[in-house]
Amino acid sequence: MIEETTTGQITTEQPGRTAALVLDRASVAYGDVPALEELDGVVHPGEAVALIGPNGAGKSTLIKALLGLVPVVRGRIEVLGTAPARARRQVAYVPQADTLDPDFPVSVEQVVMMGRYRKIGWLRRPSAADRAEVAAALEQVGLARRARDRFGTLSGGQRQRVLLARAIAARPRLLLLDEPFNGVDAVSQHALLEAMAALKEQGAAVVVSTHDLAIAHLACEEVCLLNKHQYGFGPTESVLTPERLRATYGGQALELRGDRVIVTRT
Amino acid sequence: MTAGFLSGLFEPFHLPFMARALAELVILGALAGTVGVLVLLRRLAFVTDTLTHTVFPGVVIGYMLAGDGGVFWGALGAGAVTAVLLTLFTHRRRVSEDAALAMLLTTLFAVGVVLVSRRSGYTSDLTAFLFGRVLTVTAEQLVQTGVVTVLVVALLAVLRRPLMLRTFDPEGARAAGVSVGLLDLVLNAAIALVVVAAVRAVGTILVIALLIVPAAAARTLSERLAVIVPLACLIGAAGGWLGLAVSYEAAVHHDLRLAAGGTVVLVLVAMYGLASAAGFVRRRRALLRISHEVVREVEPA
Helix, strand or coil, rough: CHHHHHHHHHHHHCCCCCCCCCCEEEEEEEEEEEEEEEEEECCCCCCCCCCEECCCCHHHHHHHCCCCCCCCEEEEEEEEEEHHHHCCCCCCEEECCHCCCCCCCHHHHHHEEEECCHHCCCCCCCHHHHHHHHHHHHHHHHCCHCCCHHHHCCCCCHHHHHHHHHHHCCCEEEEECCCCCCCCHHHHHHHHHHHHHHHHHCCCCCECCCHHHHHHHHCCCCCEEECEEEEEEEEEHCCHHHHHHHHHCCCEEEEEEEEEEEECCC | CCHHHHHHHHHHHHHHHHHHHHHHHHHHHHHHHHHHHHHHHHHHHHHHHHHHHHHHHHHHHHHHHHHHHHHHHHHHHHHHHHHHHHHHHHHHHCCCCHHHHHHHHHHHHHHHHHHHHCCCHHHHHHHHHHHCCCCCCCHHHHHHHHHHHCCCHHHHHCCHHHHHHHHHCCCCCCCCCHHHHHHHHHHHHHHHHHHHHHHHHHHHHHHHHHHHHHHHHHHCCCCCHHHHHHHHHHHHHHHHHHHHHHHHHHHHHHCCCCCCCHHHHHHHHHHHHHHHHHHHHHHHHHHHHHHHHHHHHHHCC
């Protein structure tokens, strides 16, 4: 395991050589049921890609495939220069906050510390360095003052920020976010976007699934339009066109206002 | 009055068989309290109930093959098999989980009842398996309980981080490379071991209370896992002690025969009542404190 990680790191020391993410005619399936077909695209370190498509389009499935939790049946997915399951140690996943039990007796600080578990191991006590990472991650999402509070007492948006802080504390080279902006207030949205930008500046790549096209415009260099198949993958400005969006969303309504595109879900 | 109460807590246990019963119940209470916190957080009460019923035929078969000494091993065999079956069941969601579990539970329980009904001392045996006989616990059984306790607590301590991550955020745990299926098997095995250890003292039916009640009581008293686990452990042990003392006091001084296992459970439930009352007051206070703070922030003095 250790050798693998080191070799992975060595290959990425050469700048511009290793893409964070490569999809090469990749098809993903749950057993016999195909979920996503023929995906193609590349994301480089320091870039963000927005996964856009209607509910049930396979955005979460793609994220699971990038974690090696759903098998690639045809083609190839490469994460940080290796197979998805092997890259996991350097990938951080941020689930939707409202999927987690708000009654769970765990503090904000403890949730963020979970991001350090892989570095701490099973038995060792968290070191001063681990605590410093946790504090810094909470600072980055603007929740340092809530460190000791119980996770469930925070608002939905704040919980989402805590989960992002947990990912930051793991120091990932690839960050995967599943619908982080759903039902999130403006303050939290701003904090999430800032923290994402900071991670990108440090050279991490970001994959974020979202319904919000404005956020894709604001925060992502690349867009991947998904609905079972790929309806486009490339620079945001050229891919997020009304025609392609209509094709992706099929019959669902679409409103266009100036340079902002709003998808109304039915 | 106080002196009488205190002597009631200590005096009965000068008798060797009472001392063994006390040690058994205190160890069991502590063990079940610890494992119970995970049962509570994972909402596994029904799975646990299934385990308590499926261990029953193992107990009967063990007893039929090797007498009293076979009970532990029979329970252990049945516990191991059902821990594996349950893990597989809950990981394949094809059949409605509840229906599948209910079927497994009643089928195996019926197997036990049918087997035990073929024996001549039918009702007495059945009562012993279902409700336990804590007063006849032997030194050897005590050692078995002790070994199981050390084993389970050590296992959970070593795995506490992956267990916590899996309990709080299963998707996140999978994403982090945690083997969720294996961890679930470990927890189901731990629950099965508690049931196995508790069979002779409190029986297969009442052990569920030992697992659920102390953990639930501790949860109402604290928001912190580092407090909840030792507290549940303590409440479980105290419930065992107090329940046994009450049942002895009633039998010896008031000519009232109260089954030890049942008394322990009732004492635990009473402790839960007290804990939730205390928890209610605590939360009200916290709420008041927060609203005061809000008022202070809105209208600076």
